[in-house]
Amino acid sequence: MKSEKYISPAVIRRLPRYYRYLGDLLAKDITRISSGELSKRMGITASQIRQDLNNFGGFGQQGYGYNVEYLYKEMGKILGLYKSYSVIIIGAGNLGQALANYTNFEKRGFRIEALFDVNPQLIGLNIRGSEVLDMAILEGYLRDHAIDIAVLTIPKTSAVEVANLLVDNGISAIWNFASVDLKFPGHSVVVENVHLSDSLMTLSYQLKELRSETPLEE
Numbered sequence: 001m002k003s004e005k006y007i008s009p010a011v012i013r014r015l016p017r018y019y020r021y022l023g024d025l026l027a028k029d030i031t032r033i034s035s036g037e038l039s040k041r042m043g044i045t046a047s048q049i050r051q052d053l054n055n056f057g058g059f060g061q062q063g064y065g066y067n068v069e070y071l072y073k074e075m076g077k078i079l080g081l082y083k084s085y086s087v088i089i090i091g092a093g094n095l096g097q098a099l100a101n102y103t104n105f106e107k108r109g110f111r112i113e114a115l116f117d118v119n120p121q122l123i124g125l126n127i128r129g130s131e132v133l134d135m136a137i138l139e140g141y142l143r144d145h146a147i148d149i150a151v152l153t154i155p156k157t158s159a160v161e162v163a164n165l166l167v168d169n170g171i172s173a174i175w176n177f178a179s180v181d182l183k184f185p186g187h188s189v190v191v192e193n194v195h196l197s198d199s200l201m202t203l204s205y206q207l208k209e210l211r212s213e214t215p216l217e218e
């Protein structure tokens with residue numbers, strides 16, 4: 001069921017970070033944390049944390065702070081991590097294979113069921129238990145399997161066409177790594193466009209500032 005309350009995208013973007021920090025605290029057997037301490041660890045103000053968590057009803061108690069396990073579980077529920085998701089990867093090249101080889105997604109409940117590619121040399125390969133299948137059978141595969149999420153790790157030239165094919169065949173969540181921002185106005189489809197190079201450019205900006213460099217004149 002969709003929740004009635006509007007939560008801003010900025011808050012949603014911070015939630016996985018809360019979840020990660022709380023998971024680390026739990027792993028260290030820390031059961032309770034003050035908002036001040038959490039704020040110090042995360043580099044976010046205590047008031048920001050309170051504001052963020054208040055969107056979901058607030059979880060702290062005056063004078064006690066936060067119960068780490070409870071908050072971790074609640075964050076998991078908010079993030080939809082109480083169930084597992086079936087995932088396919090389209091494009092079994094460098095990035096597709098790297099993602100399939102990463103075991104942590106499974107631990108979070110994202111099960112990679114299969115990879116798909118057009119390259120005959122890749123079709124039939126087994127990547128950590130998931131087979132690379134021929135793109136030609138994708139539509140039939142989607143008819144027979146309930147897939148929640150498709151990951152796109154193909155060149156941007158074919159990304160839009162493949163994404164439309166996925167959506168036409170019932171996929172409603174796309175984790176897109178192709179360097180084109182996918183949009184599906186009017187469809188009930190959610191897309192997360194990932195650009196690692198944006199993060200790298202942010203780093204280069206910070207490095208430039210750290211070194212007080214100015215761009216060379218042309």
Ligand code: NAI
Pocket residue numbers: 090091092093094095096116117118119122135153154155156158162176177178179194195196197
């Ligand atoms: P790659 O060339 O190793 O792999 C791409 C694979 O897609 C190949 O195996 C190819 O046969 C397959 N492919 C091409 N067209 C297809 C189609 N229509 N249907 C199914 N499979 C198809 O490339 P790599 O390094 O794995 O990168 C994949 C994509 O991800 C590229 O577009 C690249 O620009 C992008 N990328 C994005 C990053 C990001 O942060 N968003 C980071 C790294 C790569």
